[in-house]
Amino acid sequence: MTTTVIIGGVAGGMSTATRLRRNDEQMEIIVLESSGYVSFANCGLPYFIGGEITERSNLLLQTPQSLKARFNLDVRTNTTATEINRAAKTVAVTSPEGNYEIAYDYLVLSPGARPLTPPIPGIDKALTLRTVEDTDRIVAAISHTTVERAVIIGGGFIGLELAENLAKRSISVTVVEQAPHIMAPLDAEMAAIVTKHLEENGITILANTQVTAIEDGYVVAGDQHLPADTVIAALGVEPATDLARTAGIELNERGGIVVDARQQTSDPAIFALGDAAQKTDAISGEGTMVPLAQTANRHGRLVADIITGRATNAQPVLGTAIIGLFGLAIATTGWNERRARSAGKNVRVIHTHPVNHAGYYPGATGLNLKLIVDADDDSILGAQAIGYDGVDKRIDVIATAMRAHVKAADLADLELAYAPQFGSAKDPINMLGFIDDNALAGEKTFQWHELQSALDEGWTLVDVRTPQEYDRGNIPGAINIPVDELRQRLTELKDKKVLVHCQVGLRGHVACTLLSNNAIECANLDGGYTTWKFGQTTRV
Secondary structure (H helix, E strand, O other): OOOEEEEEEOOHOOOOOHHHHHOOOOOOOEEOOOOOOOOHHHHHHHHHHHHOOOOOHHHHHOHHHHHHHOOOOOOEEOOOEEEEEEEOOOEEEOOOOOOOOOOOOOEOOOOEEEEOOOOOHHHHOOOOOOOOHHHHHHHHOOOOOOOEEEEOOOHHHHHHHHHHHHHOOOOOOEEEOOOOOOOOOHHHHHHHHHHHHHHHHEEEEOOOOEEEEEEEEEEOOOOEEEEEOOOEOOOOOEEOOOHHOOOOOOEEOOOOOOOOOOEOOOOOOEOOOOHHHEEEEEEOOEEOOOOOOOHHEEEEEEEHHHHOOOOOOOEEOOOOEHHHHHEEEEEEEEOOOOHHHHHHOEEEEEEEEEEEOOOOOOOOOOEEEEEEEEOOOOOEEEEEEEEOOHHHHHHOOOHHHHHOOOEHHHOOOHOOOOOOOOOOOOOOOHHHHHHHHHOOOOOEEEEEHHHHHHHEEEEEEEOOOOOOHHHHHHOOOOEEEEEEEEHHHHHHOOOOOEEEEEOOOOOHHHHHHHHHOOOOOOOEEOHHHHHHHHHHHOOO
């Protein structure tokens, strides 16, 4: 009988185990999980803390007993693998029943990632969130009536989800982020939209601020002493690969387990997947660490198929992700502009601010879309989307287009479902394709962070919105010539290089074509006044 031992019993590990059983009824399958729970919904933990999920049992998708009954799996909780003997093909474990060894034919490492805990004085006072037991500790800590203020260290996905859910329990929350802005996958002007939304919902955001100490009752952050009844460290994660390291399995510079396209490690009898294992970036082809549940589950199925004889390979990853905060959805896929420029790409960026469905149909809400394109070959490098409705649809379409190697201009030709309550006859995705096609045809644009350089080079800034819009807020130095008056006032712009802008970019495009057709050199400010305004609150 072949024996497969799986270390880690959550997403990737349990997907491996159940797929193995479906592929092979005779195999002995042993799952070792160091916590007291397996197959729990770790993405749902913040929502139980906030009370959105009311029943703790709803987080526990399976138990060792249910997995034994349905799949004949030997699942051992509170059991920690302590050593791998690769030569003997055994795993040493410690458990409530004592210490012992298990022999394996195949070993699958799915230990996940653990929260980062940097050497900040007092860091032991901070709670972290990874397991059901961590959730219980946080719930216990905030259940006291004296808990009124919380400090969350880290403005990533977990930290912000916790911020929302603590606020729902009437706790005053401050998020401290060392980086220039929250949500590292976003670019600065997009993160500014999220920051504004959080602040409007009572969350205090301190970006570009470092925590230097955690004391009883307060946190030292920059030059401030922040009162804190509860402190949670959400500084990101690191791969939990100590076991692999001591076994001499190859790791990358970030401590992730190096695997090939079959998820095999440097030891062919040992596979690795999930948050602890390296993936291949879909854009660069280089190794990357992507701690996402969908990828872990997919690779679990793939490893099981390979162990049971199917020839298949893991695909490169885009890192597609989404988060919801006080009704606002924020999603990303692929690279952001910052990463693309750092990699030396010739970047073309498109910002749009459409509505999620036909504007004349009741209930339309705004979207903020950003597309990052390789200007050399028109390939899509990444996208970001923020809004109240339709965000997941748009980012999923772009992620699928990227997987299929659809060019940016070809987004214009995607046939997407349309009815007034669901979309527009020219969907926001199609509009991204139209704008990219205009760029390919020669229309010049400037980004919000390039504006000052353009003005220094002698461009004249013209605001083509209405006088009423101009009076409500304008870019310093802009001349207001409404687009509908432009034909009659062309002489004012003769022999000038004209940089136009409107609110979101559409009227700017109309103005630019009019000027170009009258032999006046013109460029459009991408994303208009809306993108520029958000960009002023934070810098690249």
